Amino acid sequence: MKKQLNVGMLGFGVVGSGVPQILAESAEKIRQIAGVEFVIKKALVRSADETSELMKRAGRYGIELTTKAEDVLEDGEIDVVIEVMGKIEPAKSFIKRAMNAGKHVITANKDLLAQHGPELVALAKKQQTAFYYEASVAGGIPILRTLVNSLAADRIESVMGIVNGTTNYMLTQMTQLGASYDTALAEAQRLGFAESDPTNDVSGLDALYKMVILSDFAYGMEVSVDEVARRGIEGLSTDVVKASEELGFIVKLIGITEDTGHGIHVEVAPMLVPADHPLASVANENNSVFVKSFGINGSMYYGPGAGTLPTATSIVSDLIAIAEDMKADRLGTPFNVYHMPKKIADDASITSRFFLAIGVPNNKGQLSALTGMLSGMGVEFDQLLQKNQGEQAVLNIVTYPLDLKTLRNILNVLSDDEAYILLDCLRVIE
Ligand SMILES: NC(=O)c1ccc[n+]([C@@H]2O[C@H](COP(=O)([O-])OP(=O)(O)OC[C@H]3O[C@@H](n4cnc5c(N)ncnc54)[C@H](OP(=O)(O)O)[C@@H]3O)[C@@H](O)[C@H]2O)c1
Structure with missing residues (x-):
């Protein structure tokens, strides 16, 4: 096993710039747990002005800034690529190029994972490279x-x-x-x-x-x-x-x-x-x-859920996971190996309490007509709060649990009835 893993970064912004800070802050702990030293060699940015603050920050950690993606993706000495650029393209193509070149990849890019995650996970598995993304959900929360x-x-x-x-x-x-x-x-x-x-x-x-x-x-x-x-x-x-x-x-x-x-x-x-x-x-x-x-x-x-150091901490934990995969000879094992056939529930299976705010003319007849109509459609009332505004009233209702199919019927009836104004409807969690 190598004593040093070289890292290339795609992006050196809010999140990226925190990675060398975390590596420096916890250097001895990381060295003992991972059994290797991580060295960031290069970082891709859009503009790398010699006098810029960014250049000084990178220089402090011995990181070379580049504006050419191939400097990172085609550098045979780089073992791990950290994608912290954001958006779909060119991030997706760069990650694929890195994996195809046998490099391990870490990303914080939830947009990309939610839309193209399975494709990237499959490529990593095929190429026997590690692919981790702890920072993509809730930043610093593991x-x-x-x-x-x-x-x-x-x-x-x-x-x-x-x-x-x-x-x-x-x-x-x-x-x-x-x-x-x-x-x-x-x-x-x-x-x-x-x-x-x-x-x-x-x-x-x-x-x-x-x-x-x-x-x-x-x-x-x-x-x-x-x-x-x-x-x-x-x-x-x-x-x-x-x-x-x-x-x-x-x-x-x-x-x-x-x-x-x-x-x-x-x-x-x-x-x-x-x-x-x-x-x-x-x-x-x-x-x-x-x-x-x-x-x-x-x-x-x-x-x-965000911020330079919290998010970078999650990224460095992914770096350590890669070193552990190398030691255990399990590179290419997906981050999540659990798979089940997809089954999406229909509306009749989704049950919850709901909150309804309904505008209604402020008279006894209309209010009791409304509650009577809702009862007739299967609504049971957990709480009722009436707010009067002159000739209008707003009835705020918390229902007992209803299924979503029944709720949709009720909302359709309310929207079609000119006597009432459906102001809002929100789910209540337990
Ligand atoms: N910010 C957070 O707290 C947070 C938390 C969790 C996850 N994330 C995710 O982490 C990723 C990065 O977020 P961030 O907040 O660090 O973004 P950011 O501050 O805008 O940094 C993006 C970096 O990528 C570079 N970059 C972007 N497009 C590029 C391109 N086409 N070519 C070359 N360089 C390019 C930028 O260079 P220039 O500066 O030269 O433009 C900059 O260095 C995103 O996927 C985001 O969703 C962020």
Whole structure:
């Protein structure tokens, strides 16, 4: 076994620049555990100005910056490539070139993994190269390795995550300060928690990518992006957030992948979390993943879902895993070896409590007509909260568990009835 593994980086930005810092900080510990020394030789960037701060930072760790991908991909001395550029192309082609050249690959790129993961996993297996991506889900939280190793013996009932820091920060502002969606977004952008184009975060797409990866690790099923139900937090009203709180819930953007007993259901949406649920206390930009399983019952993993050092720590743990694979002669073994035939649950198999906010003329006849109509369609009321606004009222309802098929029928009837305005409908998690 080699005494030194040479590393090439594709990207040296927020995440990439943390990797040499972690390697330096824990050098002796890493050397003892991995049994090798990791040396970063080169990093690919878009522009490498001699006088730039980036160049100085790389120089401090003896890393050569280059703007030519082939300097990394065709360097025969480089054993491991770390892809931290982001987006699909050219990252995907570069990873394939690295694997085809027999190099081991680490990536933090959830967009790429959710859309092309199986293809890359298959290529790594064919080429007998290692392929790890712990940092792609919830940054610094070691959730993928926990599912693969520590929870290997357990039957997973559901994995629920607050896996997007931007939206969790915004929802915390809306809940704790009563901020509007627009104010919360502006504040998140001012503090650097949201990008100038926040679409991927607020639309739930970023969380969806992570739930696709988590579904693979929890159930061995390769779910495609269009099989995940998705709603973001755009348009979420402060009235709904406030009413939920009065009813004893906190609104969070939740990603869930669950075993319904008739297939799995994967969804990302704002949901009501009971105030005493451990996920309710996850505030600001923090992330958390709650795993409900047969043996352990409930376990929660909490920490920073992004940032230079947390994310780089996950990447360096992947480097150590590669050294361990070399020692154990198991290179090419996929990160997750559990596979099952994919079965997606239908609406009738998905059961939950739901929150409904319905605008209705404020008179006794209309309110009792509404509750009577809902009862007739199979709704049982867990909680009711009426908010009067002059001649209008808003009836906030928490139902007892209903299946999603029944709920969709109810929503159709409400939308067609001019007497009522369906203001919102959100799932309640248990
Ligand atoms: N930020 C986080 O906390 C976090 C957490 C978990 C996962 N991730 C994932 O980690 C990856 C990297 O994120 P990041 O925040 O570090 O991004 P970033 O700060 O924008 O860094 C990207 C780096 O890649 C380089 N790059 C991008 N496209 C390139 C191209 N076509 N050719 C050459 N160089 C290119 C950039 O070079 P220039 O600077 O010269 O443009 C920069 O060095 C993404 O997949 C992201 O989803 C990030």
